[in-house]
Amino acid sequence: MKISTIRSQILVMPEIDPLANTRENRNAPRPIVIVQIATDDGVEGLAVTFYGGAITAALKRAVDDLGALVVGEDPHRVEAIAEKLRAAAGGSGPAGIFTLACAALDVALWDIRGKALGLPLWKLLGGTRQRVATYASGALRRHLSLDEVVAAAGALRAKGFREVKMQLALPGETTPAKEVERAVKIREALGPDLKMMCDINQRWRPEQAIDIGKRVEDAGVGLFWLEDVTAHDDYAGIARVNAALATPICGGELVWGIVPFRHMIEQRSVDYVMIDLARVGGITPWRKVAGMAEAFNLPVVSHVIPEIHAHLVAAAPNGLTVEYMGWMLELFDGVAEFDAGTGELVLSDRPGLGLSFRQATINRYRMAS
Secondary structure: EEEEEEEEEEEEEHHHHOOOOOOOEEEEEEEEEEEEEEEEEEEEEEEEEEHHHHHHHHHHHHEEEEEEEHHHHOOOOOOHHHHHHHOOOOOOOOOHHHHHHHHHHHHHHHHHHHHHOOEHHHHOOOOOOOEEEEEEEEEEEOOHHHHHHHHHHHHHHHOOOEEEEEEEEOOOOOOOHHHHHHHHHHHHHHHHEEEEEEEOOOOOOOHHHHHHHHHHHHHHOOOOEOOOOOOOOOOOHHHHHHHHHOEEEOOOOOOOOHHHHHHHOOOOOEEEEEHHHHHHHHHHHHHHHHHHHHOOOOEEEEEOHHHHHHHHHHHHHOOEEEEEEEEEEOOOOOOOOEOOOOOOOEOOOOOOOOOOEEHHHHHEEEEOO
């Protein structure tokens, strides 16, 4: 089996929240690059990559240029292909557009591997479990009013989610009291039994995170984790927050590649290691970071794109939960089913990722060339 062709397209999808129908900005664009790799045996793998923003065209070009280098290669040799791309790209890595492009190629290769071997990815990677916990994300955003997020929290509970993530670090004129009030009201809407996560998106200084974090603890909110409490690469600052709070700390979505995760983990910065499929560079390095975290007795969780991440978290022995961010759900057929009775995602036995692109969605959001 040899790689024969690689195709990519840019789609500009809207910011949507299909979980509770809440949106901060209904006109916000989310540009992505979709990728399809075909082989001479007729097996085709798919993938997506993003975070290019205004330079998404450059990301597509990187996918195309790197993809041209792997035509004729054996798609099963993912490590050899990764090494070839690193060598060809010179000093342009190990982060940025190079890594985002490599991630898409790597994901598509794993999709091909699973299809060629007749195995779903979760089973090909170890098959720890076929059902995996998930949490609703993207509905309880900081720019929404208190009434809006409280109503959305109730909607998520009614849909069967057992885990939900909100945001603090409120915009405009905020105070610690307002932050605590929001957390308390959302907890009341969710009830005492649901796991409630909170994302700060790097908006607090360490001393703010400690101060407000303690106030939230004293209010009895019972956060399952506090995420990205300060600048993502301030590992010592995050560790200071972690040491000061009883609430577990989660982080890692903005960490690029493998090595920085070692620095984060060795600093004892986080209790839950969050891995982003695109920024880490694809499935191959994702698994390595998960293994590193396991060696430190730490669980791993995912960041966005649950359509693919469900396989990875389910396969990892230390996989904990999948972020259910729904903005790309309309792009795929074959997404893991959400079981409202248990709050879990149920993976299928379809080979590879088990996904296919919806042509209607591509036609709707394709960017004119």
